[in-house]
Amino acid sequence: MLDYKLLEALGAVVDQAGFERGAQVLGLTQSAVSQRIKLLEARLGQPVLIRAPRIAPTDLGKRLLNHIQQVRLLEHDLLDYVPSLGDREQRLRIALNADSLATWWAEAVEDFFREHTVLFDLVVEDQEAALKRMRDGEVAACLCMTPRSIQGARARPLGGMRYRPLATPDFVKRYFPNGLDRIALAEAPAVVFGPDDRLQQRYIANHGVTVPFPHHLCPSSEGFYQMIRSGIGYGLVPEIQAQAAIERGELVDLESSSDVIVPLYWHYWRQGGNILEALTQHLTQHAQRWLTDLDGFENSVGVL
Amino acid sequence: MLDYKLLEALGAVVDQAGFERGAQVLGLTQSAVSQRIKLLEARLGQPVLIRAPRIAPTDLGKRLLNHIQQVRLLEHDLLDYVPSLGDREQRLRIALNADSLATWWAEAVEDFFREHTVLFDLVVEDQEAALKRMRDGEVAACLCMTPRSIQGARARPLGGMRYRPLATPDFVKRYFPNGLDRIALAEAPAVVFGPDDRLQQRYIANHGVTVPFPHHLCPSSEGFYQMIRSGIGYGLVPEIQAQAAIERGELVDLESSSDVIVPLYWHYWRQGGNILEALTQHLTQHAQRWLTDLDGFENSVGVL
Numbered sequence: 001m002l003d004y005k006l007l008e009a010l011g012a013v014v015d016q017a018g019f020e021r022g023a024q025v026l027g028l029t030q031s032a033v034s035q036r037i038k039l040l041e042a043r044l045g046q047p048v049l050i051r052a053p054r055i056a057p058t059d060l061g062k063r064l065l066n067h068i069q070q071v072r073l074l075e076h077d078l079l080d081y082v083p084s085l086g087d088r089e090q091r092l093r094i095a096l097n098a099d100s101l102a103t104w105w106a107e108a109v110e111d112f113f114r115e116h117t118v119l120f121d122l123v124v125e126d127q128e129a130a131l132k133r134m135r136d137g138e139v140a141a142c143l144c145m146t147p148r149s150i151q152g153a154r155a156r157p158l159g160g161m162r163y164r165p166l167a168t169p170d171f172v173k174r175y176f177p178n179g180l181d182r183i184a185l186a187e188a189p190a191v192v193f194g195p196d197d198r199l200q201q202r203y204i205a206n207h208g209v210t211v212p213f214p215h216h217l218c219p220s221s222e223g224f225y226q227m228i229r230s231g232i233g234y235g236l237v238p239e240i241q242a243q244a245a246i247e248r249g250e251l252v253d254l255e256s257s258s259d260v261i262v263p264l265y266w267h268y269w270r271q272g273g274n275i276l277e278a279l280t281q282h283l284t285q286h287a288q289r290w291l292t293d294l295d296g297f298e299n300s301v302g303v304l
Numbered sequence: 305m306l307d308y309k310l311l312e313a314l315g316a317v318v319d320q321a322g323f324e325r326g327a328q329v330l331g332l333t334q335s336a337v338s339q340r341i342k343l344l345e346a347r348l349g350q351p352v353l354i355r356a357p358r359i360a361p362t363d364l365g366k367r368l369l370n371h372i373q374q375v376r377l378l379e380h381d382l383l384d385y386v387p388s389l390g391d392r393e394q395r396l397r398i399a400l401n402a403d404s405l406a407t408w409w410a411e412a413v414e415d416f417f418r419e420h421t422v423l424f425d426l427v428v429e430d431q432e433a434a435l436k437r438m439r440d441g442e443v444a445a446c447l448c449m450t451p452r453s454i455q456g457a458r459a460r461p462l463g464g465m466r467y468r469p470l471a472t473p474d475f476v477k478r479y480f481p482n483g484l485d486r487i488a489l490a491e492a493p494a495v496v497f498g499p500d501d502r503l504q505q506r507y508i509a510n511h512g513v514t515v516p517f518p519h520h521l522c523p524s525s526e527g528f529y530q531m532i533r534s535g536i537g538y539g540l541v542p543e544i545q546a547q548a549a550i551e552r553g554e555l556v557d558l559e560s561s562s563d564v565i566v567p568l569y570w571h572y573w574r575q576g577g578n579i580l581e582a583l584t585q586h587l588t589q590h591a592q593r594w595l596t597d598l599d600g601f602e603n604s605v606g607v608l
Contacts, residue, residue, distance in 0.1 A: 015499075016499050017499050018499075021499055024516075025516050027516075053360075056357075098524055098527075101522070101526070101527035101530075102524055102526035102527050102530070103526075103530075105527065105530070106527065106530035106531045106533065106534040106536060107530070107534055109534070109536065110534040110535060110536065113534075113536045119493055119518055119519065120521070120522070120531075120536070121520070122520070122521055122522045122523065122524075122527065123521075123523070124524055124527075189423055195319075195320050195321050195322075195325055212329050216423050216424045216425070216426070217424070217425045217426055217427075218405070218424070218426045219426065219427070219428050220402060220405045220406055220426070220428055220524075220526075221524065221526055221527075222405070222406035222407075222524075222525055222526035223402075223405035223409065223410065223426065223428075226405075226406070226407075226409070226410035226411070227424075229410065230410040230413070230414040230417075231414060231418075232410060232413065232414065232417045232424070
């Protein structure tokens with residue numbers, strides 16, 4: 001059998017992004033952890049860690065991490081039957097998009113948390129990067145736009161996030177006095193989440209504006225919303241986040257019936273154990289309270 | 305004089321984190337951008353970019369980026385006098401902590417934005433990393449806890465963010481029935497922003513709990529707050545974010561008079577040009593509307 005003491009050291013160093021903190025979590029000295037990883041590498045005849053510029057697992061290291069995560073999830077199930085075996089602390093590492101995390105996620109898992117002893121280890125990633133993390137074994141599940149599952153995993157549709165192109169009434173008066181035309185879009189400052197924010201970019205491209213268009217960059221879901229609330233820019237905002245401000249007339253649509261639906265699929269390991277299975281059940285049953293029904297939309301998310 | 309076409313190519317590739325997008329922003333082909341960077345490297349006799357695993361400037365590249373940013377800020381001032389010289393689009397790249405961005409930042413710069421033509425390029429970084437970005441020339445200003453300015457820059461105190469240790473009443477009943485003691489803290493799940501979240505870690509360590517303590521990881525300011533609102537964990541939350549929920553009794557303090565004040569200093573380049581100077585003035589005058597007075601606190605931020 002594999003030497004799990006060594007694998008655990010690898011997991012801790014990668015999770016904590018450092019030898020010192022990894023050692024702290026394990027209650028070991030830094031040199032003990034370092035020796036375990038060297039021993040692991042000596043046995044395998046290959047490095048498992050890249051040390052610089054930042055700590056990261058090698059391809060082999062990623063495979064081992066994937067394996068450890070799966071073993072841990074299976075151990076958790078075993079503990080249901082043999083509680084004396086050990087500590088029940090169970091971490092579920094999940095990648096999800098910033099907008100889900102800032103809006104509906106916590107409410108959706110609230111009841112689940114009350115019934116299960118679990119600690120969430122959340123990672124913010126956009127669509128493709130999230131699936132890559134699944135493949136690399138860094139997360140046990142992820143939320144992303146892709147319906148197709150990766151090997152060893154399953155995917156279930158949860159629903160769609162509805163985005164509306166919003167700005168303050170003052171902003172509209174200043175930048176879009178004649179509506180949403182190309183000229184106005186080439187002048188008005190948008191808010192964009194980051195260079196990878198395809199949602200905003202395609203929305204604008206669909207209106208015939210070629211890059212570069214003026215934009216602020218704001219890599220924070222709530223900061224993004226606040227900038228639009230403050231009239232610093234316009235952008236596509238999750239309806240769930242802006243609902244109250246829209247009702248009070250503090251934010252208005254830039255054009256009517258131009259909502260964008262982003263479908264969200266829950267990807268999870270098949271061999272992920274009972275708790276991941278239970279979370280999957282829970283989300284599949286309840287997420288629709290916060291998300292839009294995907295029926296009929298599946299072929300119409302043109303903007304993405 | 306330096307060849308700014310080449311430097312501009314470097315800036316675009318680093319800003320956009322890729323040759324393809326960098327070229328798009330400049331309206332050039334990818335191969336033209338690639339050639340410019342190769343030419344720059346040939347002239348300097350040293351690489352300016354690390355290509356893999358992700359695009360990053362070398363030390364020399366960072367010095368050049370620092371220089372470009374400063375030249376751009378100076379150009380903007382020149383345009384006040386010679387508007388015909390060119391395009392007035394002005395980007396200010398600023399690093400700030402996630403909690404400021406999710407709470408007071410947009411409101412604080414709202415008026416400034418109305419009076420100045422500027423696009424914000426915001427970067428979320430914790431304290432030390434933000435100053436490092438200043439030093440590397442990646443940002444023109446940053447918000448951080450350190451009062452001491454780096455070479456070429458100045459620092460001004462803006463005020464303090466007040467954090468309160470909060471949870472839902474149900475959470476307190478379940479996990480802290482006898483108050484905030486070591487035993488309860490060793491069992492109750494905290495929410496922690498990331499492995500670098502010293503605020504939460506020190507707060508708990510100050511109560512005599514040694515790591516590891518049970519915690520969720522949630523690297524999103526709003527997600528962090530939502531998890532505490534949903535009773536999934538407890539944690540130190542910016543008062544400004546939780547005010548309404550505290551007043552409605554939906555969140556309660558874990559202990560009385562245990563607020564933590566995090567001082568915020570605005571660091572900015574001395575040669576940053578008029579617009580950075582104006583933003584500095586604006587923040588120095590107005591930030592106190594959202595932040596706590598630091599007088600008397602300067603020596604008492606013991607928890608940090």
